[in-house]
Amino acid sequence: MDDSPDSPPLSATGIAGLDNILGGGLTPNRLYLIEGNPGSGKTTLALQYLLEGVRRNESCLYVTLSETKAELAAVAKSHGWSLTGIEIVEIIASEAELEPDNQHTMFQPADLELGQTTKAVLSEVERVKPRRVVLDSLSELRLLAQSSLRYRRQVLALKQFFTGRSCTVMLLDDNTASAGDLQLHSIAHGVISLDHLSPQYGAERRRLRVVKLRGQKFRGGHHDFNIVTGGLDVFPRLVAAEHAEDREQKLLTGDVPEFDRLLGGGFDFGTSALLVGPAGCGKSSVAINYARAAAARGDRAALFAFDERSEVLLRRAAGLGMDLLPQIRDKTLTLQQVDPAEMSPGEFAATVRRAVDGSDGHAPAKVVVIDSLNGYLHAMPEDEFLTVQMHELLTYLGHKGVVTFLVMAQHGMIGAMQTPVDTTYLADTVVLFRYFEAAGEVRQAVSVVKKRSGRHERTIRELxxxxxxxxxxxxxxxxxxxxxTPTYDGESGTLMGPGNV
Structure with missing residues (x-):
């Protein structure tokens, strides 16, 4: 990897998340392959790359072998872009060339067609003298070449031609080649692969991966992205170790002193707490209580509700004496409804990060509530990766000094209960909620079964x-x-009645 001060500056793509993954951009004057199935976002990415070049006063050329200028203009219009400054060249068979009398019928007609196409591309490059070039798409050249050997030689010739003319080139490929055909990977300086996934339910998911990038450090793995109005919104995979920093040691206390005593004083900033128990036993209410207490002291709290509608959550909190509207109005508490069928895990992690670093337009959040982990689980296309992604997110939040509340509902109301996924070892504090029966009534109990950061009560209290x-x-x-199935064998007089504390 060349980090010398004489190395040329990287060629930014104009997509903030992708530039972050690439370590700043692409090495200039190289040839890159952008591959993906139709509809995966290749054209949008390429146009953003050229528009960034226009913004930097670089000459840009888009050579299309398949789409027309009108189609490209329609794509740009859908994103609110103007293609002014980008030279668009169509090399597509004209209507006259499609007439039967004008079609070649001699032996090996592809020789002539491939040569004409290549010559047209090279002549346009000589005319425009661009710094950034997009060639869309390689599938047309592959069809004209008719053999893998001639196709490889043609791409190698193009690479050599562009290298001598200070061009950074993106070749778009729609993966129409036979499976396992990696000859282009060996030719290109870098390869970015775009995936287009269709889950059985919910919105489509998109992700990208940098397959290779010679001489340059990049962030590996899959990265979720969306195509929105304005282009690609890429969410780099979270690496918690990159965000380690010193933090102040202090406690988060709530509005219920007895609950703080259970915890040995409160929740430590920079730790995570798992509130686990059957549905309806008070987990979310306790998390909201601490979030509201933090907001009342001026520390922003961010609530992410997967399972409950925002208006229902606000009404329920108000019924427990916790009016959240004043904090919401002064922006010390934010409440976001999350639809697990529409938001990918990568996008959710990026949303939490923006709340914590303050890039969402508000003060940095010091308390994060995820309600619930069950909803987060349903957002995962592959369940087995939930624990790994949650570990990275919790570690990141810990480095940032955030108190994180994870609400998880166990399966079942009474009797033996099961947890959808075991995350108890990830959390620093585990608070257990249970129902119990006493004196002919169903009541609730709470206990702290784990706290890594200090001492805590080992008793069981009624909630x-x-x-x-x-x-x-x-x-x-x-x-x-x-x-x-807790059973209370004590006297009913020790239990709370109406108005008892």
Missing amino acids: KLDGGIRVGAPLKEFRGVLTG
Whole structure:
């Protein structure tokens, strides 16, 4: 890798996320392959690359062997772009050439057609003298060449031609070659592959991968991206180790002192807490309580709701004495509804990062609530990667000094319960919620079963949601809490009644 001060500056693509993945951009005066199935975003990426060149006062050339100028103009219009400054050249068979009398019928007509096409491309490059070139698409050259040997020789000749003319070239390929044909990979200086995935339910997913990039460090792996109005929005894969920094040691306390005592004083900033239990037992309410308390002190809290509609969440919180609207109005608390069928995991991680670093237009968030992990699980196209992605996200948030609340509903209401995915080892603190039966009533209990960052109570307390969040005195006479069917054998007088604290 050449890091010398004399090396030329990188050629930025104009796509912030992609430039981040590439380490700043592409090495200039090289030939790159952009491959992907039709509809994966190759043309949009190429146009953004040329528009960035126009912005930098570089001459740009788009040679199309398949799409017309009108089609390219329509793509640009859909994104609100003007193609002024980009020289667009069509090398497509004219209507007259399609007449039967004008078609070649002699032996090896492809020799003449391939030569004419190549000559036309080279002459346009000589005329425009561009710094950035896009050739769309290689499938046309492949068809004209008719053999892999002639095709490879033709691409090698193009590479040699462009290299001597200070051109950075993007070759677009729609993957119409036979599976496993990697001859272009060996010729190109770099290869970017675009994938277009169609899950069984929900919106289509797109991702890209830098297959190779000679002499340059880049971020490997798959990176989610969307095609939105304005072009590609790329979400670089999160690498938590890149964000390590020193942080202040302090506690986040809530509005319920008894709950803080359970935790040994509160939640430590820079740690994560898993609130786990059956549905409806108070997990989300406790997380919201701490988020609201942080916002009231001026520390921004960001809530991401997967399962509950925003208006229902606000109404339920208000019913427990937690009016979130004042904090929402002054931007110290933000609430975002997340549809797991529409948002990819990479986009969600990028959304959380923008909230934490303040690039979403608000103050940096110090408290993040993900409600719930069950909804996040449904956003995953491959379930087995959930734990790895969540580990990176939690580590990143820890480096940033953020308190992260993960809400997870267990399967079942009473009896043996199961967790959709085991993330207890990832969280620094685990708070367990349970239902129990006593004196003919179904009640709720809460206990802290794990806290890495310090001491905590090992007792079980009753939790009551009745116009607010109330935590009772420690209950000593419990059996079977960890089995999922806790039984209270004590006196009913020690339990909370209406108005008891």
